[in-house]
Amino acid sequence: MGKRITAVVVDDERFSREELIYLLKEHERIEIIGEADSGEDAVMKALQLQPDVLFLDIEMPKMNGLEVAESLQELKKVPDIVFATAYPDFAVEAFRHEAVDYILKPFEEEPIRETVDRLERRLLNEGSAEKGTIPSKLAVEEEEEITYLTPSEIMYVYRDGRVTKIVDQTRTYETKRSLKEVEQRLEPFSFFRIHKSYLVNLQYVKRLVPWFNGAYHLELRGRDEQLSVSRNYVKELRKQLEL
Template sequence: MGESTLKVLIADDEPLAAERLQLLLARIGGIDLVGTASDGEAAVRMASALTPDLVLLDIAMPGLDGIEVARALATTQPSPVVIFVTAFDQFAVAAFDVAAVDYLMKPIEPTRLAEALERARIHLRHRTAEGGGERPSEPSAHLEEFWASDRTGLVRIAASDVDRISAERDYMRLHVGPRSWLIHHSMASLEDQLDPNLFVRLHRSAIVRRDFIRGFSRNPSGRWVALLADQSEQAVGRLYSDRVKAIAGR
């Protein structure tokens, strides 16, 4: 991949949808559209011949569907990054399994497409820096990413980007800078799955990224309060006060 040019292959069996994607890509700088495939088998063949950096991949296609195409592409080295572009939202779990970097719902919004392309660029840069363009050979033992719904589809959120997690009834809210997303999860399972070197549970309803904590103070009742990087505060639960001493090395 060139420093600024992203080689893109479109795979979509709907001519109008493929044409719309082409028009949207033409308005975005740094894109080299190398081809358009109209079915799954053609997508695999063209990806092998054209070595794109990114495949914009529909899911419901004749022959091989998008999930099967993504699995096939994952066996190549270096494998292209995949962004699913679909009219259906029920394939999110399968998309997660094949490590798609984003999941866009039709009709595609230009700003949402631009965000997804930037996510792909970042993913490619990190992958190249870590191993010359190949996927890591060993999966992490910890939860590394989330899929969350937004108004344009589903977004992939790296766990390391999450500042803090707060409980809201049967849901957990992921806070990433000024934005947040709800996911259906439990606080206990998140605590078990997240890397304890990166995250710490401070309250029955709050997990915080360790480097997002700027300090601790005591409130008038003597209870610990975590001072966070965004100038907010998080009360430390009585059952979790030992975490303060552990973080401070006391």
């Protein structure tokens, strides 16, 4: 049968949780490896079990599904999220949290089949035109618009307080994604972490200038500012840059 998609189902209502598990078990490529009845339990299960996907109820007391999804972005392995809710008004907010899909209660077989198909194309890459490809754009949402940035035009990325800022050749964008998540999405491209708060596109590096105590400053083509390079990253940075 090949590889299966591991899943955790999260819902504070037992009946809804059991109903969704029953419908998902109709699909042999989905393997239910856990369930959770609260947002806090969902985070713990994600840490312990490292599933491929969480089927996540949005309306839960204390810690709702949107808050769970935000917390999970800090994990080393960030699971895909499929939100579940009785209220279609949550759709826009769900996709702001990078949801793969969105299913409505009461659950129906056909929407769940479509969701499973989408997960199989995404996670198993079998029989899909997407096989072997790398996403070519980084999506940045601003108010009601989504801007798609070409990675080769991004010069550097840094964390500023509670937002991550993405600097390209013309302007600076803001995203609520963590720096770690942006780093993971840019991994196929020529980005390198030079500091705990900075990623830089190596294509734009112009000069490495000694500073003090083993640290350096980095100059980029077309930019006036200098970026700090932590001494912990200098050796590996030079290996990446030099022939």
